[in-house]
């Protein structure tokens with residue numbers, strides 16, 4: 001589904017990604033882990049061109065993701081993204097947050113979009129919150145709305161950038177549960193996370209990044225039992 | 241709470257509008273009076289009381305001695321009268337160009353004018369008055385041993401010399417302006433002054449201490465009606481003027497306009513007296529509509545333009561960014577009144593287009609406000625969380641939709657107090673357009689001041705109106721803020 005070849009990204013003089021190549025298959029759930037500052041977010045953001053790669057190519061369904069505004073919008077419609085800090089639209093109700101993009105971008109009829117949105121809210125357990133403004137929701141509720149908002153566009157891939165890092169501990173589970181059920185439904189997902197238990201349980205593959213290099217690419221059972229590299233071993237020792 | 245402020249605001253606006261709206265049935269009067277099917281257009285310059293001037297008590301109507309006489313003649317001849325107000329210097333050219341049928345403006349026939357237009361017989365000869373605050377001076381002989389003031393180089397100076405020839409020990413004092421003469425009488429430096437009746441009447445009506453009498457045998461060149469060269473009307477006008485002189489109607493009108501109103505003498509003048517300007521307050525209130533219209537159009541223009549400029553300022557295109565920054569720098573770096581005068585006076589000079597004062601004002605204020613608004617909006621846009629932009633982009637939302645529906649609404653909420661401030665400033669500063677003659681609140685207060693010789697009262701009235709308007713804006717802003725913050 002997504003093919004990344006020799007991805008480089010430089011901010012000024014700081015080379016953050018140093019030639020990453022990998023693939024994410026249809027229905028695959030990939031956990032991206034690594035120390036802070038290793039380039040995980042940048043890697044994820046390059047996939048939907050929130051960051052423009054300095055070098056290398058990214059293919060989405062065999063089509064090159066380009067910088068051309070019109071084409072990149074077509075690709076972004078199909079790639080949902082969930083941020084650490086939610087980024088819900090604060091001036092819109094929960095329902096409007098979900099219907100805004102389908103109505104504006106896909107020209108879906110408002111009624112149709114609302115019906116779909118209500119269905120999604122039910123799925124993330126927030127059917128009773130459709131009239132609320134985001135400011136009145138808890139962190140966990142916000143993140144579930146954000147997931148629903150991304151899903152409202154019927155994406156083929158979902159990108160998550162540390163979706164539970166900004167949450168109070170008691171709210172982490174409700175969000176992870178939603179993601180787990182999403183994974184079980186067959187969604188292709190790339191998840192940057194520090195939740196090792198979740199990665200171990202849900203992911204099909206683990207990508208370990210360090211210093212802008214893809215150090216390991218393994219199945220979770222192998223990776224967590226016995227990482228090949230010393231860097232991964234050191235990292236796991238710290239977090240586990 | 242919201243409901244209460246809403247009601248208050250509505251009440252305040254209603255009050256302002258009803259006061260302003262009630263003011264002027266004057267406009268409709270012309271229509272009601274259409275009793276003839278032919279029309280005569282009279283040109284005049286309505287700044288010469290009591291011959292012709294704008295009655296601030298009754299609104300925009302031009303009234304005066306000339307208007308009464310013109311109406312009388314037109315009626316007798318079977319015409320409706322339409323009055324066109326213009327600059328005095330434009331009257332003869334207007335007649336020459338047949339844009340008006342005749343001119344009455346206290347105009348004296350002279351050789352230069354006679355080359356372009358015809359004149360009727362004289363319908364009024366101004367009389368020279370002795371004006372004094374000494375009740376013992378009742379006739380020329382009483383001026384023995386007194387000091388009389390006159391305007392330097394005027395025909396009044398000649399009258400005074402004639403008096404000095406007849407009466408012993410009269411000294412003649414000269415001043416440049418008539419108000420100075422009156423002032424000198426009040427401070428008892430002069431015992432009396434020689435002043436033309438039409439000019440003197442204002443002072444006599446306003447100063448109960450002053451009295452006057454006509455100098456026997458005195459007269460000036462006299463006013464006549466100016467008509468188009470070779471006009472058939474001249475003969476008819478002369479006939480009517482002769483008839484009015486004969487049956488005393490002309491004297492009646494003269495008496496109405498040129499003789500002091502004796503009943504006013506009883507009034508005692510206090511330092512602050514709103515009763516004098518009371519009848520003129522509706523005239524000032526009518527300026528609210530002008531000011532409101534001006535402010536609303538300027539704000540809209542400034543806001544739209546300011547938003548576009550703000551988008552230029554955050555754009556990645558260098559030319560747009562530099563252009564918008566230069567624009568802001570120029571409009572913020574020069575005085576508003578200078579911008580106004582450049583647009584108003586230089587536009588005709590450079591393009592030949594005679595720009596209307598209102599349009600010039602709206603353009604200046606809109607362009608100027610845009611500079612400030614663009615800075616406010618730019619700051620507002622930058623103040624919106626970067627994540628909002630990323631979330632929109634990730635959803636495939638286009639730049640335009642993102643700006644309109646995601647970024648700007650949030651920016652506006654944050655900058656509403658600053659915007660409101662700008663709008664309030666604009667409302668107050670709008671008083672500057674009085675300079676180019678737009679009859680806004682400020683201009684009208686000044687006109688009433690010049691009319692009543694009282695300045696404190698009309699200016700205070702204007703001040704109160706501006707204050708109320710600003711308060712209304714403030715309340716409106718608070719309501720908006722509360723509405724917009726419902727999401728938090």
Ligand SMILES: Nc1ncnc2c1ncn2[C@@H]1O[C@H](COP(=O)(O)OP(=O)(O)O)[C@@H](O)[C@H]1O
Nearest residue numbers: 011014016034035036037038039040041042043
């Ligand atoms: N927009 C940016 N401009 C400059 N440097 C950046 C930017 N975004 C990220 N970086 C730098 O790139 C490096 C990797 O960042 P990031 O991808 O966020 O790491 P991670 O998500 O793994 O913690 C960091 O050193 C960070 O400071």
Ligand SMILES: [Mg+2]
Nearest residue numbers: 040041042162
């Ligand atoms: Mg990160």
